[in-house]
Amino acid sequence: GGFQGGGSTGSGGYYNNSYSTPFLNNHPTSGGGGINNPPNNNSIYINSETGENLPAINVNQYVKCFGNIPDNGATCSIKLLTDIPVNNDPSKFFDWSTGSPGHTFIQLTKSNGSQAVQQNIGFYPDQGWKTIITPSPVNGKFVDNAYHEFNASISMNLDPDKFQSTLTHIQYLSNFMRYDIANYNCTDFALEIFNYRRGGGNQLTIPMYDLPGNNAPNGTATPQGLYQKLKEMQSNNSADAPNITIPGVEGFAGASDGPCN
DSSP: OOSOOSOOOTTSEEEETTSOOOOOEEOTTTOOOOOOOOOSOOEEEEOOOOGGGSOOOOHHHHHHGGGGSOSTTOEEEEEEEEEOSBTTOTTOOOBTTTTBOOEEEEEEEEEETTEEEEEEEEEEESSTTHHHHOSSOEEEEEEEOTTOEESEEEEEEEOHHHHHHHHHHHHHHHTTOEEBTTTBOHHHHHHHHHHTTSOGGGOOOOOOEEOTTOOOTTOBOOHHHHHHHHHHHHHTTOTTGGGEEOOSSOEEOOOOOOOOO
């Protein structure tokens, strides 16, 4: 999602840190500190991102399910979840040689009495290897991220009207969005949806990073940047701290209800 590359380590595996792992420089406009290359001496555990291999979903059919629950008295929420590629080292962005990426996705929930619908949606390139061959935008797709791993999340309640307008915005974007690894990847999409009906003075912004080989003028949004921001917000006991979850090592998103015809 965040970065899709050719190659895979399977559902999770070890790679030797003697591979040259590019470390991204903090973009000068982001206000964060740079990331240093740690000692090159251990093997570290990574989880492969397999979402690009999953079939595309029909976003309209996933969104339609929420209409089956009455608005009056409903509780609605959106959650932003980030999965960093190396669970025990948030400073590592990805490894081009192994195709170890991260991913950011959203979870939408609406409940009313005994009725509830939950959907996990992520944005991907339709063919992951294309993002290595060209920095140009490629066709994108939406995928069901049910049970996807995450390392940090932030949730936000919305009233039914704002929740519905957020769903409508997702449908609108799905008509034309193209995946661009540097300028509009899974983190950009998930942040846009999370911020869509969030107060103007309360927009969630994250550190941006310079990606090797890509010249995004304002830097690139990454799962790591989101993780670092949520960690900082939690440490500073911000107003959103109670809505932030950072599991000890990793957590897993719940189920999705799937499409409704």
